Every structure is written in structure tokens, then in C-alpha cells.
Amino acid sequence: MKLARIGPPGAERPALCRDGRYYDLSSVTDDRFFTPDRLERIRAATDLPEIDMTGQRIAAPVPRPGVVLCVGQNYAAHAAESGSEPPEHPVMFYKAPGTVIGPNDQVLIPRRSAKTDWEVELAVVIGTTARYLASPEDAVAHIAGYCLSNDVSERDFQLAVSGGQWSKGKSCETFQPLGPWLVTADEIADVQDLRLRSWVNGEPRQDSSTKDMIFSVAHLVWHLSQFTVLDPGDVINTGTPEGVALSGRFPYLRAGDVVEVEIDGLGRQRTPIGKAD
Template sequence: MKLLRIHTPEGLRDAVLNEDGGVLPLSGPSEPFDADRWRSRTPTGLSLNYADVRPASPLDPGKIVCVGLNYADHAAEGGQQAPAEPILFMKAPDTVVGAYDDIVIPRGAEKTDWEVELGVVIGRTAAYLTDEADAMAHVAGYVLVNDVSERHFQLERGGGQWDKGKNAATFCPLGPWILTADAVPDPQALRLGLDVNGTAMQDSSTAEMIFGVAFLVHYVSQFMTLYPGDVISTGTPAGVGAGQKPPRFLREGDVLRVWADGLGEQRNRLVAAP
């Protein structure tokens, strides 16, 4: 099942996307994320064409836990060793925007970069999970993520941490929908990629991840409690702007297309900060 939220004149509305591409709004206003409740709600009877709606982010995460250097080829393109255990950092909730919203290049930025990623949506409260099978029982579904990064802030002004380069407003496009876990037989077999102005920059598979989804959910739960609607963004493959020769960073007017198997695509335009 594909779960999404759409903008309407009355505000955000939860909806499902059927196999024919029809958007079925659900009755009542948008609610905090709960996959089971979402499934049980009644459609209004209205069917909209997906091309005619504007998707919002499909959820408002309480926290976004990101995994750094989780593809060996991405670590290598930055001249770094693959990590012995996951590198974790956070993105703030106000970085989240929808799949077709603008990305704002912040003031003082010099090296704004892209990172297509698979996002894991947590469905049940998870703390100190016992094993990877237990971890997968806490996954509600998957969502497309772009971990937009300002490398100048992250690496040259970071002071030993990455948060300065990861948390500008609009730096985490999510969606357009959540694909429920029962529709994904193997999260380690999804192709994903990213184009800049029509030129392919990233094209890989989640099979190349160093630490897989089950391991990551179990691992993260040992350090923090995960709640329904939290997102784990599982890292990006090679092909980021910093890895190009010469490096190629985003400029005002650039358009990103971000995609993954079953998760739809994003199209975001880069604009300058006001």
C-alpha cells in the first residue's frame, strides 16, 4: 500500500494511492502517523488523478536518524575508509519538505550537495530491540529521502561534527509516499538514483549498503528510542557532487530528480535563500 498526504484547499489530507494511479483521500483531517490506523480509515469516495495533486511530505517525523558512509563506494569517493560500525547523525524535523517543493540554498553556502537515500519508517516504539527479526517487525514502510548537504558547512566549518551542513530548512525532501513494509519483500534489493538537470549522477542498489536495514534498526534502538513516524535514512551511494571530478555542486535553478523502485520520484528546484 502507498500512503501519502496531499495539499487541498481545506489543508493537508491523508490519502492512499491505488494501483491505477488514483489518489483516494481519506475522511477527516490529516492525523499523526499510524500505519494501522491509516489502513483502517475510510476513503471519502473521491478519486483524484495523481498528476493533479500536490503531495506533501507523507509524514512529520519526530526525528530523522541518518547513517553516514553506508556505501563503500561513497566512502571511497571521499577518500575515507568504510566504517567499522554505523556513523549516526540527525536531521531536524524542520528540514522536511515534500517531493515537489523547492530546496533553499542557505546564506553563505558554497558546496550544496545531493544524496539519494532509502528511508525506513518506524511503525512501533522500539528500544533495545533483541535481534534483527525483532527490528523488522517495527518497520512500517519505506520512503524516498534526499539528504541534502552543504559540504562547506559540514566539512570545513563543522568543528568535528556534521550537523551544520545537514540541517538547513528544506534539506530533507521526503516522499512522495510511504510504501508499506508488506509491499517490499527485500529492502536490500531496491534500485535508487538521482539526476541533476537530466544528467544521471547516482544509480545504485540498496544491495550495496554496508549495514542493511534490519541491522540498522536494531543498532539504532540500542542508543535511542524510536517512535512511530521516526525515519532512519540509510546512507547514499557514490555519485554525490563532492565526488565528481571536478566537484560539481548545486546552483540556483538546478532541478533534481530523485527516484527509487516502488517509492516514486521527487523533483525539486534549487532556489536562493531570501
């Protein structure tokens, strides 16, 4: 299933996307539709009213997650372009939940920023609590589904004035476009074989596959559960491939740019870039 939230900020309603059409789920569930009981109710629902999508906003499919956990340098080529060796263990950092916006909402370049960057990523949405999982194989049952994510980053904030950790460069307002959908796990045949791509102003930037991850999705969920409790609705960004501005091959973002990101089966974002007042 492809699940979405439709409407202006603060007035979103849950929706099912099927064959390019959207159906109102308000009679079946609230917009925290990622738990097993709600997913079962959605699967059994019939005669859902169609939503007229004219002028409608598609919101992030997860309303303000409890936590956004991020994994850094999880693609070997990206680690290399960042000047680092592939990590021995997953690199974990936090991103403020308030950064989450819709897939086509405007990203704001922060005040004093000179190095705002894009990062197409596969995001995992937790469906049931994961705590001290016994093995990576156990992780799959705790995943509700997957989302397209852009882990927007300010590299000076992240690296030059970080104080030793990365969250300053990750937690600026609007720095987490998410969606358009939460795609349930059963819809994805092989999560380790999905193509990821990004463009800036129509020019290609990233083009890779999740098969190039250093640590698999299942390994990441298992590993993170050893250090923190993962709750329903929590989001995990699983890392980005090579092709970002940090590489030195491309300019950083400026107001007026448009960033597009896409993952097979998870949709596409088209994000205009503005500037914080």
C-alpha cells in the same frame, strides 16, 4: 499500500494512492497514518472519495517527524569517494525535523553556501516504538514502511565548520525532500535489492542498489534502538551511494538546477533548486 498527504502547507489531507489515482482518507485516519491500528483501518476502508489531483501539491508523507536520524557512509563506494574507510559501526547523526518538505517542493541553497549537494537515500519510517531490540530480525516488525529521500547536504557546513559533527551541513531549511509516498513494508519484496538513482538537470549522477549497503536496514534499526528510542513516525535515512558532488566529479548545485531522485517502487522526486533570501 502507497500512502500520501495531499494539499498546500498546513492544509494537507491523508490519501491512498492506487493505480495512479488518489483517494481521500480523511474519514478513516488523520495524516499520522503509520501506526498499526491506522494502517488496519485504511486496509479495511471502502468507497473512498477520489481526489481531483489537478494542481494539487503532494506533501511529505510524514508530517514533521519527531526525529530524522541519518546514517553516514553506509555504501562502500561512497565512503571511498568521501576519502574514508568503510565504518566499523554505523555512523549516526541528526537532521532537524523542520527540514522536511514535499517531494517536488523547492530546495533553497543557504546563504554563504558554495557546496550544496544531493544524496538519494532509502528512508525508513518507524511504525511502533523500538527500544533495545534483541536482534536485527526483531526490527522488521517495527517498520511501518519506506520512503524516497534526498538527504541534501552543505559540505562546507558539514565538514569545514562542523565543530566535529555533521548536523550543521544537514539541517538547513528545505534540506529533506521526502516522498511522494510512504510505501508499507509488505509492498516491498526485498528492501535490500532496490535500485537508487539521481540526476541533475537530466544528467545521471547516482545509480546503485541497496544490496551494496554496508549495514542492512534491519541491522540499522536494531543498532539505533540500542542508543535511542525510535518512536512512530521517526525517519531514518540509511545512507547514499557514490555519485555525489563531494566526489569532485560533478559541480555542486546552483540556483536554477533541477534534482531528480528515484528508488524502485518508492516513486520519483523532481526538486527545483532556488536560493535562500
